[in-house]
Amino acid sequence: MQSFLSARVTGWYAGFGRLGQLLADMGRALRDVRVWPGLTATQMRRIGVDSVPIALFIAVFTGIVLALQASYTFTGAVPLYFVGTLVGKTVMLELGPVLTGLALAGRVGANIAAELGTMRVTEQVDALETLAYDPVSYLVLPRVLAATIMFPMIVALAVAVGVVSGWITAVNLLDLSTVEFVRGLRLFYHFKDIWFGLVKSVSFGFAISLIGCIKGLSVRQGAEEVGRAATKAVVLGAQMILVLDAFWAVVLL
């Protein structure tokens, strides 16, 4: 038991050490402006644009379910236009950023970890180094920057689609007019509702991509370890989203 705990603590220290080292290397790699900007644009398409369908899929169904559950909860007790309030607040503050983040932790985190892990075991990372490239400026920085920039954009799109989906559901299935839905939506609305979700999503993008890179580059041998790295990236990424979600709620609300 003692050796197990000792190994875990040592593992955490090593993890923090790797994180600190990678962050320092990323700061240094920012100077390498001939390498990362072009690659960041490519990654923005791969990480961002290619993730839009799954984000929108989740947003559509979140909007539908929220509208129906709000109606079910409010029946008889609360005016029905509060459906708009609940859909708007919930999608903007919580479900838009968090559900999108969790989905992208799977898609983006696993993809980065598996790709970099495979490059590591096939010596492509070593080959990059021998060609005088810094793997941090070539592989890590573009992915982390792309995810950090694109996550809030995807979340903004998901929030908009979630609200529209809730509105369409309310109008068609709940006998609520557009005017009533919008009235509910504007009730208690603050501009902070928007930027709070976007700030969270910036941190989600940064954390998910960084975890994917660390896990991928930590792979040393074999396909099995690549698979394990991808799984760890998803699990740790999902955990970090929930931790960051709570952190921002405490700090900003």
Added chain:
Amino acid sequence: MIVFHDLVKRFDDKTVLNGFSLEIPDGQTTVIIGYSGSGKSVALKHIVGLLEPDAGAVTVDDQVVHELDRDALTALRTHIGYVFQFAALFDSMSVSDNIALGLRRQRLPDGEIADRVHEALELVELADTAELFPAELSGGMRKRVGIARAIALRPRYILYDEPTTGLDPVTSAVMDQLMVRTRETYGVTSVVVTHDMRSAYTVGDRIAMLYRGTVRQVGTIEQIQRTHDPIVRQFIEGRPEAVDDAERAVEGVEP
């Protein structure tokens, strides 16, 4: 000149190199032979700073590799071509992009990059594969592209990590010819790591045997072929009674 000075390298509790010292003379091809797992590739990776020694040092042109800062190491690497055991081509790039990547890093004009890519592919007789992707090539072709990628840099040194491993005899002979042609064409200093003795005799000027973490013997091909050292003889003649040595090689050595 590349010099290994009493190099020691451990992985956890396994000591792979234990006082490995060797000089690689300029303009020659030095072949490092030894059992699988004996640390040949580990020694090679120290030359380009992919690994750091636990003790000792590798110097390239009198620069201690593991003491170089990032910029100096990057500058050094532009003078060294590295041919990986399994080619290590970037699978998301075409053959020509694989070769051009290192040239773009050196900020050469586009026209010169295109010329060098073409020339390197001509040398390895794969000019018609420029737009193919690594997955569309055979193992031997991938290794030749790996050589083209290294040659295109016009390096002072080329390091070959097991260039003929896993290839059929004919393709191995083609690889050997390529290495000889590369040295004759560009006059580069080469280090070849292999356990393929036919290849070692074809491409090498000098042969060093790595055994239990250190150099067991180094000499010209003739000296190695006439050696009386029983360990070296067993290895170069591939005698089955050396099986214990072959098995012990992967276990590392007593520090």
